[in-house]
Amino acid sequence: ETGVTQTPRHLVMGMTNKKSLKCEQHLGHNAMYWYKQSAKKPLELMFVYNFKEQTENNSVPSRFSPECPNSSHLFLHLHTLQPEDSALYLCASSQWTARYNEQFFGPGTRLTVL
Amino acid sequence: RKEVEQDPGPFNVPEGATVAFNCTYSNSASQSFFWYRQDCRKEPKLLMSVYSSGNEDGRFTAQLNRASQYISLLIRDSKLSDSATYLCVVSLIQGAQKLVFGQGTRLTINP
Numbered sequence: 001e002t003g004v005t006q007t008p009r010h011l012v013m014g015m016t017n018k019k020s021l022k023c024e025q026h027l028g029h030n031a032m033y034w035y036k037q038s039a040k041k042p043l044e045l046m047f048v049y050n051f052k053e054q055t056e057n058n059s060v061p062s063r064f065s066p067e068c069p070n071s072s073h074l075f076l077h078l079h080t081l082q083p084e085d086s087a088l089y090l091c092a093s094s095q096w097t098a099r100y101n102e103q104f105f106g107p108g109t110r111l112t113v114l
Numbered sequence: 115r116k117e118v119e120q121d122p123g124p125f126n127v128p129e130g131a132t133v134a135f136n137c138t139y140s141n142s143a144s145q146s147f148f149w150y151r152q153d154c155r156k157e158p159k160l161l162m163s164v165y166s167s168g169n170e171d172g173r174f175t176a177q178l179n180r181a182s183q184y185i186s187l188l189i190r191d192s193k194l195s196d197s198a199t200y201l202c203v204v205s206l207i208q209g210a211q212k213l214v215f216g217q218g219t220r221l222t223i224n225p
Binding site for chain 1: 215
């Protein structure tokens with residue numbers, strides 16, 4: 001099993017749909033992250049979870065709702081999205097310490113909002 | 115001004131050439147610096163951390179200039195497999211979880 005897996009890999013949804021993205025890490029890490037990567041823009045951090053607790057919300061609109069039921073799983077619930085939300089959504093995990101934080105990324109979910 | 119700025123390229127160089135990328139960051143309080151690599155339609159992967167004294171990993175050399183707030187990556191004897199987008203990454207605090215990514219520099223190595 002690869003380190004960080006994401007499903008689905010591709011998703012097309014309408015603006016009124018509700019869908020969820022799933023991320024699972026098999027590395028025994030204590031932190032998980034959601035990032036957004038839009039075309040021709042840098043990777044943007046959306047949310048950080050440490051030991052299942054959300055510690056960072058980078059001013060993300062409420063139509064994105066994260067959920068972290070345990071240290072290995074992370075979800076991103078999507079509701080009433082806009083076409084500009086179309087992007088690659090990447091999950092990452094890390095074994096966070098005070099000195100070191102290499103983040104391992106999943107393959108991403110490519111989302112298209114019609 | 116962007117927090118982390120890179121020349122997006124693309125850089126097209128012949129196999130075996132030496133190629134250098136620079137990256138500038140705006141926050142002088144930044145503490146940790148990295149280069150990530152992202153292959154086409156793949157996820158980013160850590161290439162190397164960047165230390166104040168400069169560091170080398172095989173054909174790759176990274177350097178940090180705090181006074182000028184720039185980071186560099188040098189690739190010697192480039193291989194076809196080095197073709198990728200190289201992301202400059204900065205964080206304010208050592209070990210911090212909030213990483214700030216540059217837009218990336220696209221490199222293509224030609225045979």
